[in-house]
Amino acid sequence: MAEFPSKVNTRTSSPAQGGGAVVSTLSPDLGFVRSSLGALMLLQLVLGLLVWALIADTPYHLYPSYGWVMFVAVFLWLVTIVFFVLYLFQLHMKLYMVPWPLVLMVFNVGATVLYITAFITCSASVELTSLKGTRPYNQRAAASFFSCLVMIAYGVSAFLSFQAWRGVGSNAATSQMAGGYA
Numbered sequence: 782m783a784e785f786p787s788k789v790n791t792r793t794s795s796p797a798q799g800g801g802a803v804v805s806t807l808s809p810d811l812g813f814v815r816s817s818l819g820a821l822m823l824l825q826l827v828l829g830l831l832v833w834a835l836i837a838d839t840p841y842h843l844y845p846s847y848g849w850v851m852f853v854a855v856f857l858w859l860v861t862i863v864f865f866v867l868y869l870f871q872l873h874m875k876l877y878m879v880p881w882p883l884v885l886m887v888f889n890v891g892a893t894v895l896y897i898t899a900f901i902t903c904s905a906s907v908e909l910t911s912l913k914g915t916r917p918y919n920q921r922a923a924a925s926f927f928s929c930l931v932m933i934a935y936g937v938s939a940f941l942s943f944q945a946w947r948g949v950g951s952n953a954a955t956s957q958m959a960g961g962y963a
Contacts, residue, residue, distance in 0.1 A: 807870045821941070825931055826861055829861065833850075836921065837851065839921060847921075849898070850902055857892050882946040889936075896935055900925065900932050904928075
């Protein structure tokens, strides 16, 4: 015990030497935008915006079927924005305890099912709620078309999310280097 004080080495440093507080900045990961997941999310955001903007420009509140379409389009559009921001700024890496591939797969499957119902509802209601050739008819028909495209985009995302969740086509090294997305 007598040797203990002689073996202790204490050193002090000033903040100029790097002992200060760590500052973390959020910088966008442009590799995510170029990935298939990022490109599909951008496509979903643009097409989803078109769906609800086209419906919102008509007197949709008179027809309950379009209320459902608006709910699905706006809700999924907002949730997709949240996921896009999480992945763009790599915030999903900071929340490492969440199984993100599973969460994304469940979301995309749910979004696909909801958009299937919205597409069927929207396309079935076009003829019943508008006169053919009028502006509301054309907008609702266009919204039906774009809801079909969004449904396909979410379906492809669900398939890719399922593959990412199962680990198809990657190993631990490539998934670490890719940041968790293909």
